[in-house]
Amino acid sequence: MAGLEVLYACFMDGINCGNDAVVCFVHWELIKGGYRCIGSGDEARSSDKKSELLPADWSSNKELYTLRYKPTDADTLYMLKGIPIDSALLFNFMVSAGFQV
Template sequence: MAGLEVLYSCVGGSISCPQDAVVCFVHWEMIKSGYRCIGSGDEPKGSDKKSELLPTDWNSNREELYSLRYKAKDSETQLLLKAISVDSTLIFNLMNSGTQQVSDLTVNISDHVEADQLHTFDSVFKDTDSLSEKVKTQLLPAQGRAPGQRTSRREEEDERRRREDSDPLRIPIRQPRQGPPPTLVR
């Protein structure tokens, strides 16, 4: 989880609820995926600049609505991330401003954050691998795939086979031949 502790330490003084911790985690996943935060709110501001940090007013509407804007590091792609708190969940929507395509993710907060440990990084998050996987597969745009467009089971299987085939230590297993045995022709 390289970098998450540093980010969490930077914003630790402003984290006051479990929702803040989850938004911080999702922001960290965005940064790892090559996006930079350019500000909070729905509209651009004159003070916008690309940053790995959260803007100072990122959680000014505490516990209800979070709105952050991102820009791809290597392109002009802009994304708008919104998180809405509903009961014990956070519902994330990520919209590509150019294509208007939207992806979403619902996070049960108590599955991933220890509410009584908000100011102790070592114990605030739980099951980070699961949350990270959900953010990557359900929310973030994938290479060659639009936000919200899930990979099919076949695409996942093809990717698994490609990884296996590229493993130099893997010994291929021969599948039994289907159908009647071949006949010899003389």
């Protein structure tokens, strides 16, 4: 699992609960799969750029985690939503149709 320990070391100050750790792991899997994070939330920002890192505010909303991704070789925008439900965390990774960046 090369890279997971480095990712954890980079973001351990932002991991305050089990759900944060799971989101961090899913982010790592997406990075390994050729995606790059461009930001958090539903709205584009001028600071958006493809990165292997999580944005500074990635864990600010514990009720709904929202991260935006693009593949390294395309401009298709994907949205990752993580919703805590009881003791589980439900993920939805979808193409963000009609969303312009």
